[in-house]
Amino acid sequence: MVFSDQFPLDSKTPAPPEVMADVKPADLPRPKLVENDRSFGWITNKVCGIVEEKTPTWWWVAFACATSLASFTVIGLTYLVSTGVGVWGLANPINWGWAIVNFVFWIGIGHAGTLISAILCLLKQPWRTTINRAAEAMTIFAVACAGIFPVFHVGRVWFAWWLFPLPNANAIWPNFRSPLLWDVFAVSTYATVSVLFWYVGLIPDLASVRDRAKSKFRKIFYGIFAMGWRGSTRNWNNYEMAYLLLAGLSTPLVLSVHTIVSFDFAVSLIPGWHTTIFPPYFVAGAIFSGFGMVLTLMLPLRAIYGLHDLITQHHIDCMCKITLATGTIVGYAYTMEFFIAAYGANPFEIFAFINRAFGIYSWAYITMFTCNVVTPQLFWFKCIRERPHVVWVISIFVNVGMWFERFVITVTSLAREFLPSSWGYYSPTWVDVFTFFGTFGVFSTLFLLFVRFLPLIAVAEVKAVTPQADPHHYEEGEHH
Amino acid sequence: MSTEATATGAIAASPGKKDWSKIFLFGGLIFLIISLIGVYMGFTNGKARPAYGLLIMFSFYLSIGLGMLLLTMIHHVFGSGWSTVIRRQLEHGIAIFPWLGLIFVPFLLISYLSGDPGFIWKWFDKTAVETDVLYQAKKWYLGQTRFLISYFMYFGGWIYLAHKLRTYSKAQDVDGDPKWTKKMVFHSAWGIIFTALTLTAASIDWIKAIEFHWFSTMYGVWFFAASMRGALAVVALICLYQIYKHGPLTGMFKRGHLYDLGCIMLAFTVFWAYISFSQYFLIYNANIPEETFWYNMREEGFWWWISMGLVFGHFLFTFIYLLYYRNKIRAIRMIFICCWIITFHMLDLYFNILPSKREVYDMYVPYPFAISVWDITAFLGIGGICAWSFIRSWNSSNIIPLKDPRIDESLRHHGR
Numbered sequence: 001m002v003f004s005d006q007f008p009l010d011s012k013t014p015a016p017p018e019v020m021a022d023v024k025p026a027d028l029p030r031p032k033l034v035e036n037d038r039s040f041g042w043i044t045n046k047v048c049g050i051v052e053e054k055t056p057t058w059w060w061v062a063f064a065c066a067t068s069l070a071s072f073t074v075i076g077l078t079y080l081v082s083t084g085v086g087v088w089g090l091a092n093p094i095n096w097g098w099a100i101v102n103f104v105f106w107i108g109i110g111h112a113g114t115l116i117s118a119i120l121c122l123l124k125q126p127w128r129t130t131i132n133r134a135a136e137a138m139t140i141f142a143v144a145c146a147g148i149f150p151v152f153h154v155g156r157v158w159f160a161w162w163l164f165p166l167p168n169a170n171a172i173w174p175n176f177r178s179p180l181l182w183d184v185f186a187v188s189t190y191a192t193v194s195v196l197f198w199y200v201g202l203i204p205d206l207a208s209v210r211d212r213a214k215s216k217f218r219k220i221f222y223g224i225f226a227m228g229w230r231g232s233t234r235n236w237n238n239y240e241m242a243y244l245l246l247a248g249l250s251t252p253l254v255l256s257v258h259t260i261v262s263f264d265f266a267v268s269l270i271p272g273w274h275t276t277i278f279p280p281y282f283v284a285g286a287i288f289s290g291f292g293m294v295l296t297l298m299l300p301l302r303a304i305y306g307l308h309d310l311i312t313q314h315h316i317d318c319m320c321k322i323t324l325a326t327g328t329i330v331g332y333a334y335t336m337e338f339f340i341a342a343y344g345a346n347p348f349e350i351f352a353f354i355n356r357a358f359g360i361y362s363w364a365y366i367t368m369f370t371c372n373v374v375t376p377q378l379f380w381f382k383c384i385r386e387r388p389h390v391v392w393v394i395s396i397f398v399n400v401g402m403w404f405e406r407f408v409i410t411v412t413s414l415a416r417e418f419l420p421s422s423w424g425y426y427s428p429t430w431v432d433v434f435t436f437f438g439t440f441g442v443f444s445t446l447f448l449l450f451v452r453f454l455p456l457i458a459v460a461e462v463k464a465v466t467p468q469a470d471p472h473h474y475e476e477g478e479h480h
Numbered sequence: 481m482s483t484e485a486t487a488t489g490a491i492a493a494s495p496g497k498k499d500w501s502k503i504f505l506f507g508g509l510i511f512l513i514i515s516l517i518g519v520y521m522g523f524t525n526g527k528a529r530p531a532y533g534l535l536i537m538f539s540f541y542l543s544i545g546l547g548m549l550l551l552t553m554i555h556h557v558f559g560s561g562w563s564t565v566i567r568r569q570l571e572h573g574i575a576i577f578p579w580l581g582l583i584f585v586p587f588l589l590i591s592y593l594s595g596d597p598g599f600i601w602k603w604f605d606k607t608a609v610e611t612d613v614l615y616q617a618k619k620w621y622l623g624q625t626r627f628l629i630s631y632f633m634y635f636g637g638w639i640y641l642a643h644k645l646r647t648y649s650k651a652q653d654v655d656g657d658p659k660w661t662k663k664m665v666f667h668s669a670w671g672i673i674f675t676a677l678t679l680t681a682a683s684i685d686w687i688k689a690i691e692f693h694w695f696s697t698m699y700g701v702w703f704f705a706a707s708m709r710g711a712l713a714v715v716a717l718i719c720l721y722q723i724y725k726h727g728p729l730t731g732m733f734k735r736g737h738l739y740d741l742g743c744i745m746l747a748f749t750v751f752w753a754y755i756s757f758s759q760y761f762l763i764y765n766a767n768i769p770e771e772t773f774w775y776n777m778r779e780e781g782f783w784w785w786i787s788m789g790l791v792f793g794h795f796l797f798t799f800i801y802l803l804y805y806r807n808k809i810r811a812i813r814m815i816f817i818c819c820w821i822i823t824f825h826m827l828d829l830y831f832n833i834l835p836s837k838r839e840v841y842d843m844y845v846p847y848p849f850a851i852s853v854w855d856i857t858a859f860l861g862i863g864g865i866c867a868w869s870f871i872r873s874w875n876s877s878n879i880i881p882l883k884d885p886r887i888d889e890s891l892r893h894h895g896r
Contacts, residue, residue, distance in 0.1 A: 006725050007811030009738060011894050015731030019879060028658040028885035030559075252750075259758070267765045274766050277697035279758040321557075328673060336680070336697045343684075344695035345617030346770070380669075 031314035033126055033465045038309050040463050047457045048209055050305055055452065058304065063448050069441025076435030077152055085155045087431045094414040094426040099153045101406040102436050104261055105289070106146035106443075107187065108282075108402060111254055112290020113139025114194050117201070118250035121243075127318050129461040130310045133205075134301070135294045136198040137454070141446040142293070143191045145439040150183070152435075179263035186260045190253045197246045203229050204239065204460040258286040265409060271352035272413035275340070281333035285405060288326035288372070291319055292398030297447065299392045301456065310457055313386060320379040320391060323398060327376035330405075334369065352413055360425060361412045368408050371401025501871035508864020515857040516586060522854075523590060523599060530854035531600055532837055532847070535587065537858035539687060539829050540710070541866050542580055543703065546679055547711025548573035549638060550704070552645055553668035553675070556661075561889030562740055565732045565880045569718050571649055572873040573711070574642035576866045581635035583862055588631065592624065602841070603692045614693050622692060630685060634678045641671045646873070649881055656883035679704055687829075691836035694774040698759040705752040710825040712748060713818040716741045718870075720811050728879050735809050736893045742808025745821070749802060753795040777835050777846040786831050786849055794824035 034043070080087055090097045113136035120128040151160045163184045165174055174181045207229035210222035229235055262282035265273040295316075302311045341353040356365045375397040378384045385391060411426045428436075450456065463469055518530035552570045555563050591597050591604045598605025603622045609615040615622065644667045652660035680700025688699050716738065722729035763771045778787055798821060807813045835846030881887055 003812055007720060007723055008726060008730050009723065009733075009735040009809070009811060011734050011736065013731045013734070015891065016728070019732070019882070022878070022882045023880075023887055023891070024656055024883050025888050026652065026656045026658040026661065026883050026885045028661055255754070259754075263762075266762050269766055269768065274762065274768075275697045276759045276762045277701065278762070280698075280701055280755065332676060332680075333697075336700065340695050340697045343618060343621055344770075345614055 031317075032312065032467075033129070033314065034462065035309040035312050038466070040466070040468070043310070043462055043466075044208060044212075044459055046305075046307070046310070047205075047455045047459045047462075048212055050451070051209055051453060051455060052212065059448060059452060063445065066441050066444035066448055070438055070445050071441070072434040073148070073438025073442055076431045076433075076438060077148070079431055080152060080435070081157060085153065087429060089426060089428040089432050091424060091426075093417050093419075093422045093424055094411055096410050096414060097426050098407075098428050098432045098436055099149045100264070101403065101410050102439065103146050103149040104406045104410075105403045106142045106149075106439065107257065107261055108286035108289040108406075109293045109399075110139045110142035110146060110190075110194075110290065111258060111283075111286035112294050113137070114190075114197065114250045114254045115287055115290060116294070117197055118247040118254060121247045122251060125318075126465040127315055129465050130307075130312075130315055130457050131294060131298055131319070132461070133198075133201065133454075133458040134298060134450075134456050135290070136194065136201065137450045137456075138293060138297060138447065139194050139290075140191070140198060141443050141450075143187065143194065144446070145443050147187065147191070148435075148439065148442075150180075179260055179267055182260045183264065186253075186257045190257045193246065193250050193253055197243075197250055200239070200242050200246060201458055201461070202454065203227060204231065205455040205458065207231065208459060209455060255283055258282045270413050270417065271346070271348040272337075272356065272409065275337055277333050277336055281330065284326045284329040284333070285372075285402060288323060288330055288376075289398060289402035291323045291326065292395045292402065295319055295323070295391060295395035296399060299388050299395070301451065303388070307457070310462060316388065316391060317385050320385045323395075324376050324379040327372055327398070331369075331373035334373065348418065352416070355416050356408060356412045359412070359416065361408065361415065364404050364408050364412070368401055368404040371397040372405060375401070499875075501868050501875065504864045504871060505868035506864075508861050508866075508868055510861075511857045511864060512583070512861030515854060515861045518854040518857065519586060519590075523594065523596070526596075528599060528837055529847075529850075529852055530858075531587075531590070532834055533852050533854035534583075534858045534862075535600065535686070536826070536829050536833050536855060537862050538580065538583055538587075539833065540826055540859070541576065541862050542682075543707040543825070543829070544710045544714050545574060545576045545580060545866075546638070546675065547707035547709070548715065549577075549642060549645075550672065550675055550708065551711055551715070553641075553672045556645075556665045556668035557672065559665075559886075561886040562737065562893040564884050564886045564890035565729070566715060566719060566737060566741070566890075567884075568649070568877065568880050569715055569722075570711075571646045572870045572877075573715065573718075574638075575646065575873040576869045577635060577638045577642050579865050579869055580862075581639065583865070584631065584635075588628070592628070601689055601692075603689065618692060622689065627685060630681060634682050637674050637678055641667060641675070645671075649884075650877050652884060653878050653882050658885055661885055676700075676704070679707070687832055690833060691774060691838075694771065694836075696759055696763070696771070696774075698755060702752075702755050702759060705748060705755045706825060706828055708748045709745070709752055709821055712741060712745045713821040713825070716745070716814055717818045717822075720815060722879075723811075732880055732891060734893065737890075738811070738814055739805075739808045740893075742802055742814060742817075745817070746799070746802035746808075749795060749798045749821075753799070756790070756795075773844055774836075777838075777844055778831060780846055782849040783831070783835055783846060786827055790824065790828055790831060794821070794828060798824075 038046075088097065088099065090099070113132070116128045116135045117132045120132075151157055154160050154163070162168065162172055163174060163181065165176075174184075203226060206222050207226040210219055210226045213219040213222060259279040259282065262278040266275060266278035268274055298311060298319075299316075302308060338353050338357075341349040344350075355361075375394055378390075378394060384394075415426055416423055515530065515534055519534055522528060522530040548570045552567060552574060554560075555567050555570075587600055590599050591601060596605070598608050603609050603615055603618075604624065645664055648660040648664045648667075651657075680703070683700055683703035687703070688694065688696075719729060719733045719737070719741075721727065723733050760775065763775060777783070798817060801807055801817055801820075807817065830849065834849065837847045839845045839847050880890075884890075
């Protein structure tokens, strides 16, 4: 203890006055997280008002379009179940086609929500508060869409429960050495914790909607889900602890899910799949695509509901910069794969990468590289980041590019595998197309329902990052 | 532009105190010369161990310097507030690149001008690898001219970046102009990309290519993770030393800063394990002989125990230790874990470098593990010069960035 006392770490230890006398911070104020000094009341009215107002016409139109599109998935799956997996474009040697491409695509999108909520929470990044709720909702809906593909790929979907190690009459037991089985556990755990995290965060805001409700039905409906929240100190204490624990629990989960998805490919011997950088590269790609989708969804909502004071230019800047950073990391991985394929001097590996870039699927590789590495570089420029419509277009490029990345990885390696006699070319059938594009309808339907019935911005959390929530605010004389 | 940080009594150097920088410089030079004599004697007798001792210690200090450079740039691009009081220490640390660049020169002399060019990197000896089919397939990259150009490019870039970041930071101490912050952010933004690429290439050139038969796409990421761990542990020790017995950082570096440093150390402990495990696991599972031999060599002799030490010491123990809040806020406990991490970081470099110098080249027999006296002289020699470089920079600037826009945030930082 005596030795420890030699290290004065206490926050009350005074700094040398001669140093403090020279401390004169340069004037570079931090951007505001809520513009125009909005009050607590304004924030509540703005966000809860979206749930309380009469359903707007655009919502009905969008909902009708989304459900119509979702019906494509229903049609595709119905035809698949009634006929067999052969109706998909899967054929030797490409036995993993759009099914796994779509699965990885949607799982990747499902990363941003929990990343924003959990990792940015642990990193104490206050700007996450206005976008975390919608991003978390998006995560859950994306994971739901992702789950469709492997479940139906098993062929007899009614036996999908065999994926779990449950005793059954046929003594069929899953292969624990397969990363596909690890996916079952990783994705289901991730989905469960994401739902819990989302729901815990919603409770204070559901209580606000309940307290403002004018009809008895709304009061009961939101009251049930608010779980008796009263906003007491004890409520908040438990809430903060639960939120922190879930953030801590979610963080390794976010990383583990896409790591295991990358293992689906990387544990094999297939050229182009067996590469050690896959785990962090997939995680970076997932964050990249997730932020792409957050931008795609949040920018229109910001415009429609006039949320410019809550989702500010600073928020858009931050999201663009993360997209730029992760896009560049993905570019690093593409480069490293190519370089090590050449440096490793394995002829199969070299062929796989030359084939990717210059072979029959070069169109897909070029699309992938352009959308994922080149286009996000526009975010270096402030003038681009300040134009929401341009940002939105780039975010679409990101979504497209990330789908193509999974397509390139999956299909190009299988189409030109070890035996030239079995080389083939993959073409999706109409069932593939229906099922995949329909999932955008499923996703949109769920997201529209979320926008309509739940507060799409975390009201309580946004209030906590406003200047007036700072205990020192009034000491500094910034009264309203 | 005047960058003289002559303002005030905040200047760190105090009159009447012993100037440790010269002691470190002379001590460092003496040990480095002894080390170089060892390299020369080893070279004339065909014994590479002293040269490998120098390479391991060079890689050790280089990794810490690169980690500090990345931490400085990450601080800027994230617009971080809490770490501003720590940043000045990082800026002193990144002053070492010109000297590290010079310390690398003996390796170049041996490889380019001596009668045994393959003494360090086997592939430099064209006659020895002439019949090696793998060399023939890789010689488009493993070229002597490219290697030399890369050396100048890596060090040129790191020295330039470090110089710019240090100069702008000191300039802000004088005039308090926020434009310096914007310039530092700009240089950090491209600098991170440049450093990521050059760090990867340098780790391939100088470490991985000792065993040029082997390859892994993850290698650059491993070196990044290892560098960050080393740099964080060193900077925590430096900050703690500077509050010891009410040292110059007292009242500025507080428990909140130490706690947050501990948290980042925990995060990078997990990240290092994630990277190292992923590399090992994917190679193990695929079981392709041209990849697995690298790990097989490291399971022989005492290397097995070093491997286990990395798994249980560098990861598991550190991970569990840093999970506990109290271990991250008590100075003495943090000093312990920082020294622990630094020791294992060095062992990690031994693990990556030394076995690749095969004892029996054709049989893939790894060089046995041992800590030689030449390792110690190289450690003290390069360390002395790095310490001199650090103190020299420290003596010529203010203890903290006095006029940084975020300095108040950092001074008020309580953590948690």
